[in-house]
Amino acid sequence: MAVFTEADCATLDVSLGFTLYHSPQSEPIHFEHVARHDVRAGQAVEIVFGQDEYPYGLISDVTCLDAAALDSMG
Numbered sequence: 001m002a003v004f005t006e007a008d009c010a011t012l013d014v015s016l017g018f019t020l021y022h023s024p025q026s027e028p029i030h031f032e033h034v035a036r037h038d039v040r041a042g043q044a045v046e047i048v049f050g051q052d053e054y055p056y057g058l059i060s061d062v063t064c065l066d067a068a069a070l071d072s073m074g
Contacts, residue, residue, distance in 0.1 A: 001047050001049075003045050004045070005045070006041060007041050008040050008041050009064035009066070010037065010065060011036070011037055011064075011065040012036045012039045012045060012064055013035055013062070013063045013064075014034045014036070014062050015059070015063075016032045016033070016034065016049050016057055016058070017030070017059075018056065018057045019058075021056065022056050030051065030054055032051070
């Protein structure tokens with residue numbers, strides 16, 4: 001799976017949610033985070049994930065951290 005950002009990010013935080021059931025009403029019951037650094041806008045950021053205890057997983061949130069700091073670095 002890949003995500004694409006609209007802006008450059010010094011650090012991209014990706015929240016992964018895991019659940020026991022495949023249903024739109026099923027909320028994730030376990031979360032993990034992965035970080036990617038020096039992400040450029042429009043470039044694919046590969047995210048590979050899995051969790052042995054939960055059969056279903058999804059990307060629940062993507063947050064760009066320190067975008068202004070990366071812009072100033074040029």
